[in-house]
Amino acid sequence: FKKKISIISNGIAVNNNAFKIKAKIFRIGMISRYSYGKKQTLLVDAIYKIKKENPNLRIKLDLIGNGENFKSVKKKIKKYGLQNEIILTESMPEHILKKWFSNIDLYCHLSLDEGLSTAILHALSNKTLLLVTNNDGNRFLKKHAFFTKNNISDVSQKITYIRNNIHLFDKRIDKAFKFLQKKYSNNVMFESYKKEFIKLCEKKN
Numbered sequence: 001f002k003k004k005i006s007i008i009s010n011g012i013a014v015n016n017n018a019f020k021i022k023a024k025i026f027r028i029g030m031i032s033r034y035s036y037g038k039k040q041t042l043l044v045d046a047i048y049k050i051k052k053e054n055p056n057l058r059i060k061l062d063l064i065g066n067g068e069n070f071k072s073v074k075k076k077i078k079k080y081g082l083q084n085e086i087i088l089t090e091s092m093p094e095h096i097l098k099k100w101f102s103n104i105d106l107y108c109h110l111s112l113d114e115g116l117s118t119a120i121l122h123a124l125s126n127k128t129l130l131l132v133t134n135n136d137g138n139r140f141l142k143k144h145a146f147f148t149k150n151n152i153s154d155v156s157q158k159i160t161y162i163r164n165n166i167h168l169f170d171k172r173i174d175k176a177f178k179f180l181q182k183k184y185s186n187n188v189m190f191e192s193y194k195k196e197f198i199k200l201c202e203k204k205n
Contacts (some may be wrong), residue, residue: 024058025058025059025060026057026058026059026060026105026106026163026166027059027060027061027062027103027104027105027106028043028047028059028060028061028062028104028105028106028107028108028159029061029062029063029064029100029101029104029106029107029108030043030061030062030063030064030065030107030108030109030110031064031065031092031097031119032064032065032109032111032119033065033066033067034065034066034067034068034069034070034073035067035068035069036069036112037111037112037113038065038067038069038110038111038112039110039111039112039133039150040063040065040069040073040110041069041072041073041076042110042150042151042152042155043061043063043108043110043155044061044063044073044076044077044080044082044086045076045152045155046152046155046156046159047059047061047082047085047086047156047159048080048082049152049153049156050156050159050160051082051085053156054160057163059085059163060085060086060087061085061086061087062086062087062089062100062104063086063087063088063089064089064090064091064092064100065090065091066090066091070088070090073088074088097122098126101122101123101125101126101128102126104128105128105129105162105163105166106128106129106130106131106159106162106163107119107120107123107128107129107130107131108130108131108132108155108159109123109130109131109132109133109138110131110132110133110148110150110155111133111135111137112133112135112150113135113136113137114132114133114135114136114137114138115137116137116140117137120132120138120141120145121180121184124144124176124177124179124180124184125177125180127173127174127176127177128173129146129162129166129169129172129173130144130145130146130176131145131146131147131148131155131158131159131162132145132146132147132148133147133148133149133150134147134148134149143172143175144172144175144176144179145176146158146162
């Protein structure tokens with residue numbers, strides 16, 4: 001006989017009071033473990049290319065996380081002389097993350113492949129623009145994110161485009177926030193579990 005499997009997506013507590021702090025510096029962030037499948041190094045390379053082509057551009061990158069590739073990323077940042085532009089933080093308490101998301105203009109999540117990243121959901125919850133790798137795990141975002149290939153040229157071009165046109169994306173951000181509320185809030189997740197639990201009880205009876 002065939003077993004029917006139900007897949008329930010992660011849900012998060014949506015930040016209904018989200019707001020963006022306006023600043024003259026364009027701020028980018030990424031939260032992820034430093035491992036083979038994650039592309040912090042690519043993001044560092046892209047920032048280096050952008051700064052090389054636009055030396056006066058005010059841009060900052062926050063990388064949050066730890067892991068086996070942390071030291072190599074730190075070494076590359078020093079090699080490029082980007083210590084003032086790229087800040088490394090190994091961990092950040094959850095209650096500070098909301099403020100952090102409010103301070104960044106663009107959340108980047110570059111990887112070889114991806115499951116449903118809670119960091120991406122938190123970015124949506126805090127009305128932050130998204131740039132993600134065009135892979136199967138991120139397809140659920142559809143028109144609610146900017147997609148990039150995993151190469152320096154494409155990533156740097158997309159970051160520059162978003163930075164230069166950020167004033168045009170308010171409606172896009174609002175639509176992405178409503179998409180999150182409808183599909184990936186805690187309430188939606190709990191209701192999905194509730195329905196599956198009721199189905200199981202009915203079968204046993």
